[in-house]
Amino acid sequence: MSSVSRLQTVRAVCAKDLRIEQRSKVLTSQIVPFALVMLVLFAFALDGDVILERTAPGLVWLAMLFSSMIIVQRSFVVEIADGALDALRVAGADMSGVFWGKWFALIVQLVVLEAVLIVGAIVMYGIDLQISGLVLLVTSSISATCGLSAVSTIYAGLASGVRGRESLLPLLVLPVASPVLIGATRAAEAAFGAGGTVVSEGWPWLGLLSVFAVVFSFGGSLAFGPLIDD
Amino acid sequence: MTLDSPSTVSTTSRRGTATAATRVLGALTIVMIGWLGVFGLLLSPADRDQGDAVRIMYVHVPSVWLAYLAFIVTALASAVHLFGKSHSLQADRVAGASAEIGVVFMAVTLVTGMLWGRITWGVYWQWDARLTTTALLFISYIGYLAVRGLEGSRSQRARRSAIVGLLAVLEVPLVHWSVKLWRSLHQEATVLGTDLDVSLDGLMLFSLFVGVVAFTLLFLWLLLHRSRVLMMIDLSAETGLDAALAQRRAEGGVTP
Numbered sequence: 001m002s003s004v005s006r007l008q009t010v011r012a013v014c015a016k017d018l019r020i021e022q023r024s025k026v027l028t029s030q031i032v033p034f035a036l037v038m039l040v041l042f043a044f045a046l047d048g049d050v051i052l053e054r055t056a057p058g059l060v061w062l063a064m065l066f067s068s069m070i071i072v073q074r075s076f077v078v079e080i081a082d083g084a085l086d087a088l089r090v091a092g093a094d095m096s097g098v099f100w101g102k103w104f105a106l107i108v109q110l111v112v113l114e115a116v117l118i119v120g121a122i123v124m125y126g127i128d129l130q131i132s133g134l135v136l137l138v139t140s141s142i143s144a145t146c147g148l149s150a151v152s153t154i155y156a157g158l159a160s161g162v163r164g165r166e167s168l169l170p171l172l173v174l175p176v177a178s179p180v181l182i183g184a185t186r187a188a189e190a191a192f193g194a195g196g197t198v199v200s201e202g203w204p205w206l207g208l209l210s211v212f213a214v215v216f217s218f219g220g221s222l223a224f225g226p227l228i229d230d
Numbered sequence: 231m232t233l234d235s236p237s238t239v240s241t242t243s244r245r246g247t248a249t250a251a252t253r254v255l256g257a258l259t260i261v262m263i264g265w266l267g268v269f270g271l272l273l274s275p276a277d278r279d280q281g282d283a284v285r286i287m288y289v290h291v292p293s294v295w296l297a298y299l300a301f302i303v304t305a306l307a308s309a310v311h312l313f314g315k316s317h318s319l320q321a322d323r324v325a326g327a328s329a330e331i332g333v334v335f336m337a338v339t340l341v342t343g344m345l346w347g348r349i350t351w352g353v354y355w356q357w358d359a360r361l362t363t364t365a366l367l368f369i370s371y372i373g374y375l376a377v378r379g380l381e382g383s384r385s386q387r388a389r390r391s392a393i394v395g396l397l398a399v400l401e402v403p404l405v406h407w408s409v410k411l412w413r414s415l416h417q418e419a420t421v422l423g424t425d426l427d428v429s430l431d432g433l434m435l436f437s438l439f440v441g442v443v444a445f446t447l448l449f450l451w452l453l454l455h456r457s458r459v460l461m462m463i464d465l466s467a468e469t470g471l472d473a474a475l476a477q478r479r480a481e482g483g484v485t486p
Binding site for chain 2: 154158159162163164168171172175176178179182183186204205208211212215216219223226227
């Protein structure tokens, strides 16, 4: 029985991950610029204001998904570099607490990335965002991020410490995350009013995103311990 | 002691992976597949609208049945490994063998489906819920097989892949739901429609039934052989070094 409660573990792991990010500034100095470059490259590839305005929600979430792979990889590289995950296990830390801590830290970083990408799309792709659309966009993005963070944390935990994890992680995460991409893109489409959609069409997607987030967050907290407990 | 039944292994390593039962099963499978060929290609009639193209159905439908059956077996065997008291490695091998067979037949399903789609719809691919879910499932199980190939001990591999095998089960309804919802909000296919539910006459239905039975037998036959091969691979990995050392000693005339 560990003397540290699960909540304390969650708080400690989350604070540690965010502190590492705050000191290394990899998110702001490398990943955010990479995501913005993707937005620019999409504009070059599609070449047209009308197409860009129509496809902006999908492009934002694709950029988000690909950039998130780098954040997730990094989140576990710092754990295995000095055997930190093993040390936590040996110290008797609650692995479910470790999962929730990493899950929450990842959410914070992904939300920052999303905010930058959405503002970037508004500026570069000429999107007109109303207040009612903004509420839908924020709610759906947070739900989608919770689900994406859960799936990424489970599979990154699995792939951590093995050779070839860089290529294995996207292969495992991206097919599973496809409901997040579909739901978040359609909700953002309604929020932006792309393709003549209205805001009310976006709310049904929140159900899908929430169920996904709940299933994989709780599934992940159960599976995380056995996955790395070897 | 990590292998479940070394006596079985020693028997199979002497005689390959076949037993009397699997030989009978194999012969029965060949007979059923031959029967499917006769019914599917000769006896069953051509479709009024699709002509002879409908005969692809006799491979396509049994393949998808076999693939889903294989993935269900993978999930069940994963659960047996993970939640069983002995954490049976034999269950893990059954899960792995079944997933390999499922991936192969899911590929057959996708290829035959695309060929059939090209003839009936005019395009190889439609983004409808069934097709998209099948494609994503196919990729997910390729990921599952990649996890099985990761480094680590056998128990590590078994636990990891059992969890991924069970998570894949959670994924199926969510992916299907999302894609179905996605397609329902978009216009329907305009080429020739995507309805595959052709009306079947009695002989066509019977031929399809023969196909499903033949492919189920094929699955059982492949599963038995493949899980025995996996057992022999495990045994070989476990005893390979000892055997090689003994062989070198014998060559050098050294008695252990």
